[in-house]
Amino acid sequence: MPLSAPAPRTLKHTRTVVCHGYQREDGLWDIEGHITDTKAYSFQNQWRGTVEPGDPVHDMRIRLTVDDRLTIVKSEAATDASPFQVCPDIAPAFVALEGLRIGPGWMRAVKERLGGRKGCTHLVELLGPVATVAFQTVFAGKRSRSVDPQKRPVMLNNCHAYDEDGETARRLWPDYFANRDKPQPTD
Template sequence: MHSYPLEDGSLIVEGRLKDDQLTPGYRWDGERRPAGTVHEICVRILVGEWPLRILDAEAEMEQIPHELCPTTQESVRKIIGMTIAAGFSNEVRRRLGGIRGCAHMTFLVMAMGPAAIHGFWTMKSKTRRPLPKSLEEFSGLSMLMNSCSLWRKDGPMLRYIKEKLRR
């Protein structure tokens, strides 16, 4: 994953999935399959605003196992307008999963949600902001809360923030 900040405050997030098979084998129809790259997919999303919203999306299928795979490429546009927040992965699955798209692209987009948030906060952290006076003023805290073990409601990160706010 890579993120590229733009001057207007938006961010391009690029995700790549590469699936290499290290040994040759046989396909279901008995045809020999050489070792090498089976899938190489790139998805780019343009995100902006807060809460983070997907403003545009595109996909490239650089290496594919079947000639019809590119017919699913445009399905990535179904995520335009989505907010990257709690429930993001479920909504991506609903829009792109199963017969609505490509399984590999769906899982790549799901992994791009956290990368977009990290890229956005990295971009915003280049400017020093005043320390919030309360948890309510802590921008983006709701995105972090209960997102992992460290950020659980009674976890070490929230204790650290509360201690800093008391000072």
């Protein structure tokens, strides 16, 4: 179902986030994120001069190389457009992610290493969707290689659809379906 019809309005700002997950030939995974911010109007920037409508205010990228356990073995960031001349200078700091594992406590660990003046707000924000794409890429890639039916599915209880008491769990993972006393629909 789509959103309701909006009130009359004028576009002012667009943020685009695009993430890609790649399986590498060496068995590792590259997860790349790209964030751009544009304005629908021109404005003056002290460092860049006039920024025209559609020109990126922010144009930033990050690549995390991870192993099968989602441990970061290499991290690289780049800033191609920013509102301040010093913004690209922080990109090398993102090597601080190397050795971290994407999983519970991920964003807390990121902010400990790169929060505030130790990092870049926009690149740190980009790490949220990048982590999701890493999980979706590696999980699907590992599942296509092998599934251990003796292990509890890691997706259980990660969201509403994967509730161990719900219909999805009943259908996909009957051995781990928690609400066995619930009347079962006929398929």
